[in-house]
Amino acid sequence: MGDRTNFCIVHVQCKHGHPSCKRCLAGLNKCHICRQPIGDMRCRPLENVLAGMTVPCAFARFGCQEGVRYTERAQRHGHEASCQHAPCHCPFPGCSYAGAAAQLFAHIRGAHAAGSPSAVSSIRCTPVALPRGMPFHVLLREEDSRVFLLLNGGDVPKGRSLSVVCVAAAGEAELYTMGSVPRVRRWVRYPTGGFLFVPDAYWRASGGSVSVTVHVGAVDGLDHLSISGTIPRVRCVQRGMMKKNGKRTTMDHGTAKKTRSVKKVAKKTEAGLCTDQQQDVEEETTKMTYSIDSDSLECGICFLPFEDRVYMCKNGHAACGSCCLVMGRECPSCNEPIGDIRCRPLEKVLAAMSAPCKFRASGCTETVGYTERRSHEASCPHAPCPCPFDGCTYLGLLLYNHILDEHATDAVVAMGSLRLRGIVVTVHKSKPFHVVLHRGGTRVFLLLNGGDVLSGRSLSLVSVGPPPPANCELRYKIELAAVGPGQGELALSASGTVPCVRQLDVFEAKAFLFVPEAYWGSSGTVSVTVHI
Incomplete structure (x- = not known):
């Protein structure tokens, strides 16, 4: 697939078993791998697995105990987009700190305020000196331990754009100035909806640095240049912004967004089933347990766990190889031929899974590949009789x-x-x-x-x-x-x-x-x- 995000709910495959989600087929009618026609054959076995899969929140290690449907993870307004346990990241280059918003406040004040006095200050009605080359200035509000960033962007012609974000959880109570204060978790490629335009003449006249007064709270009677509209909320901020045409513009001293990968495991057969997937969370390898409806991992004819080869008819009904032979290569659901088309997407999912032996309560400590469960459990010495x-x-x-x-x-x-x-x-x-x-x-x-x-x-x-x-x-x-x-x-x-x-x-x-x-x-x- 060209799209590396999570699968959507509808999946199709070509006759050779190469999968694609429905949204990737817009304007396409051929498989991107083998150039065979694609779009008419639903991969229902994989759809059933994903529809019955529940995964822990990506921020489980920070305290979240919510389970999220796998097919909902890619949704823009899903659980993880507003999770209260999502960590807020330190915006300073080279600092890998991540924690709750209140902890981030203490971290910046203790680790960066003394060493970078020109980059950190408390919010008061006094001007802040902002050099043209400084991509952001950290503002700390003492009364509620909040962290704000005064962003200095170079994405406008003949000047700079100044905007304010709050580094906090998206679900926390709103702050109001002359609009709502947006929040971020990390400084990512963030499209500013509203900003204060400062022409180049201002910077030249003041020797490359301007004096900015930031008001956060109830503001009345402002009669000078000020930001109005929505100030976004983020948890993480990265020095890069988006132009209106969708192209990325890197700010001064900007760095590109890093790619993070997370390895996961997986079940709800009551075993932990294993599979791999990418996550924008941490630059490390971890394991996560998926909860999956066991019925979606079993042959619909013999009701035993699928083995390494899974076949399907053109209508998407799946069966194991031995059942295809027993049924005379005729699908029992729709009477279409079955046994020639491999369901490779589901095979890959099963091959990436591992599960504890179902007799673990009797003392078995083995963890086996899901497609090997039949053979292992048939000979497991810990099986009760x-x-x-x-x-x-x-x-x-x-x-x-x-x-x-x-x-x-x-x-x-x-x-x-x-x-x-x-x-x-x-x-x-x-x-x-x-x-x-x-x-x-x-x-x-x-x-x-x-x-x-x-x-x-x-x-x-x-x-x-x-x-x-x-x-x-x-x-x-x-x-x-x-x-x-x-x-x-x-x-x-x-x-x-x-x-x-x-x-x-x-x-x-x-x-x-x-x-x-x-x-x-x-x-x-x-x-x-x-x-x-």
Whole structure:
């Protein structure tokens, strides 16, 4: 984008995924990067993220606790333009002081008044000597600790322009002279609305310096040259002003405005999501936490967090890559093709974000990239596991100990090696699962007894808990001997990798051992040997 300010509320992109805000498209119909047509395809996924994003005020470290909608930050009359906590900056070159207006008053009087007596004085009805080459003169009003600047601008032909500003918060009570006193936070490129024109002849006649009397307060009966109209309010002042044609004119001894950058982080999934953005606040790198509606960061089909690639149809409906394949590359919202157009603006936002693991309350201290949340949280060892027994509300990290303490009568505990000797489990046809534990271990295994096959039952094994480390693998083998005449002549077995889940109700076995009805006999039980 050519405009480096915050995104507006409407965003568009070309078919290659290059974004632009709507205001940057005035008079343009081609992408500024790839020259493809742009303007017809809304980037709704990014719009949803920004519309649900709340950021702290830029002046949070100065005490402001307000949250600001991201799309409102660039508004001229937004919260930050009138924030009472915005710092006021010292106007003297080389001084980096910033603080409240009252503190600025004490700073100037203590740090600059003695060293620069010709540049600082108290407001009285006595003339102030203002040299032609001095860009400003500081005026201190003792009764309310206010700081005023008498600006000496060179932006008018054949003379100089004198104006007055108050260095204070924009939301403070108004001051009245023959108009309202404007305020600034820093001496920036500030367009003066009203000023006193002092011709060059005045300066030459007085030897390059004029005597100026400044009245602030109720002024009656003035009959000499004076400023009337609106005197602007600022918090910061920089030696530069704007001509009417929009071009900048630098005053004597002026300096250019510095570019400040701030690095931010970000969430309102209740995690801190991370992203980068520029701020005109301080020349330093800081972190800020964004609050974002978690729904805008999730696929609308599977409702899981977006991964590194996000696709959208031409109407702006987004989906993750796996869901595009599951849906046959057809958008479920509008039936348009989906899977060819990348939503790169949202991908960049997600790539710049990091979030704490959602199991931080259980002890996880990891902070991962947002697009890596799925994989991390699927294997996080701090994820709590619910108890599989009906009616039990336990949810925690010590499921093994909980079952030994509360459900010992329903568990089969192996004393020796499960891999070499195995353990014999008597499976009851009416029970949905049997718990298998290894003495001294920590894992909970369930031998599932499913009735989802015709003329028999399906037996499968699952581990409730996090998966093993990447270099390890849990293998199992289930063996069942024949029952009745010819016992031992026919046996059933199945083997494979033990799947790991946290919740039993979401598990569906991909492989199992089929046990026909004839094997169960009149007792409705079978004896199964399990090796793990």
